Amino acid sequence: MRIFVTGASGWIGSAVVTELLEAGHDVLGLARSDASAGAIAAAGAEIRRGDLGNLDVLRAAATESDGVIHLAFRHDIAFAGEFDAAVASDLKAIEAFGDALGGTNKPLAIASGVASLKPGALATERDMGEPFAGPGGRVLNERAALALAERGVRSMSVRFAPTVHGDGDNGFIAMLVAADRAAGSAAYIDEGTNRWPAVHRSDAGRLVRLGIERAPAGSVLHAVGEEGVALRDVSQAIGRALDLPVTSITAEQGQAQFGFLAHFLASDMPASSALTRELLGWQPAGPGLIADLEEGHYFAVAAA
Numbered sequence: 001m002r003i004f005v006t007g008a009s010g011w012i013g014s015a016v017v018t019e020l021l022e023a024g025h026d027v028l029g030l031a032r033s034d035a036s037a038g039a040i041a042a043a044g045a046e047i048r049r050g051d052l053g054n055l056d057v058l059r060a061a062a063t064e065s066d067g068v069i070h071l072a073f074r075h076d077i078a079f080a081g082e083f084d085a086a087v088a089s090d091l092k093a094i095e096a097f098g099d100a101l102g103g104t105n106k107p108l109a110i111a112s113g114v115a116s117l118k119p120g121a122l123a124t125e126r127d128m129g130e131p132f133a134g135p136g137g138r139v140l141n142e143r144a145a146l147a148l149a150e151r152g153v154r155s156m157s158v159r160f161a162p163t164v165h166g167d168g169d170n171g172f173i174a175m176l177v178a179a180d181r182a183a184g185s186a187a188y189i190d191e192g193t194n195r196w197p198a199v200h201r202s203d204a205g206r207l208v209r210l211g212i213e214r215a216p217a218g219s220v221l222h223a224v225g226e227e228g229v230a231l232r233d234v235s236q237a238i239g240r241a242l243d244l245p246v247t248s249i250t251a252e253q254g255q256a257q258f259g260f261l262a263h264f265l266a267s268d269m270p271a272s273s274a275l276t277r278e279l280l281g282w283q284p285a286g287p288g289l290i291a292d293l294e295e296g297h298y299f300a301v302a303a304a
């Protein structure tokens with residue numbers, strides 16, 4: 001298949017591109033800059049220049065392709081306090097893909113997350129979450145994508161664990177390592193028994209490929225390799241690697257040490273991928289989060 005991939009130069013997208021090419025697919029990758037275009041071309045994919053806001057470009061590329069994987073997200077503005085604008089831009093892109101793919105039964109995979117789906121309990125693919133201000137705003141985008149199944153699109157949502165970890169990650173775990181290093185202590189909030197699901201980047205990339213190849217319309221897929229890793233265990237691994245004291249802090253102290261990340265670090269959000277594994281025969285094979293931390297690359301990156 002020829003697959004149009006947005007976010008092809010990103011952390012997950014670059015793994016997806018490699019995975020698709022190795023499986024014999026052709027990839028057309030969206031690039032908004034020379035640097036991104038260079039990275040996508042070096043991976044062996046074709047380039048389509050454009051920004052997520054260029055809806056005509058998105059529609060045309062989707063029409064010319066056998067399927068779309070939409071992974072781009074405007075994290076730059078989201079992290080700068082404009083989360084709602086990033087969510088709105090994401091929805092416009094999903095609607096543009098719906099316009100281009102409606103009635104074709106071509107696949108469309110969009111990115112979502114398992115965080116905040118069912119706080120304090122094991123979230124499954126059947127949990128649809130409740131829209132709320134902040135990260136929950138993406139719940140409505142997922143619903144819009146899944147509803148395209150009724151318009152003849154083989155649409156699916158891939159919900160990623162809050163940490164898609166691996167060598168080169170600059171997401172939440174890398175931010176946690178940097179904040180701990182700056183504070184001189186590896187801190188967890190309260191008891192630290194709250195859990196995060198996790199998935200290795202290579203497993204996430206393979207799941208997206210399997211989904212685009214054969215997930216039925218309206219599927220919800222959980223890119224979750226481990227259901228829940230206790231944050232205290234994560235802090236202990238960071239403390240060992242950086243030779244820092246491992247400490248419990250309050251939520252208020254967490255706000256000072258971690259800023260916006262404190263909310264996530266205090267959350268208990270285990271998630272299952274049992275239904276996804278059953279549906280697609282997907283079996284995560286990469287290292288778990290603690291083993292990945294013990295490989296050391298997070299600490300080399302944080303020191304750079």
Ligand SMILES: NC(=O)c1ccc[n+]([C@@H]2O[C@H](COP(=O)([O-])OP(=O)(O)OC[C@H]3O[C@@H](n4cnc5c(N)ncnc54)[C@H](OP(=O)(O)O)[C@@H]3O)[C@@H](O)[C@H]2O)c1
Nearest residue numbers: 007009010011012036051052072073111113160162163164
């Ligand atoms: N990583 C995780 O742990 C995680 C967890 C849950 C959900 N997700 C979701 O999964 C998706 C992929 O995440 P990621 O970690 O791979 O993100 P990432 O590394 O930040 O990559 C984002 C991608 O989007 C592209 N992009 C951003 N703004 C754009 C714009 N205005 N026009 C065109 N392209 C634009 C970036 O291009 P440039 O290379 O030009 O910047 C990059 O290719 C996102 O929707 C993310 O929210 C990720």
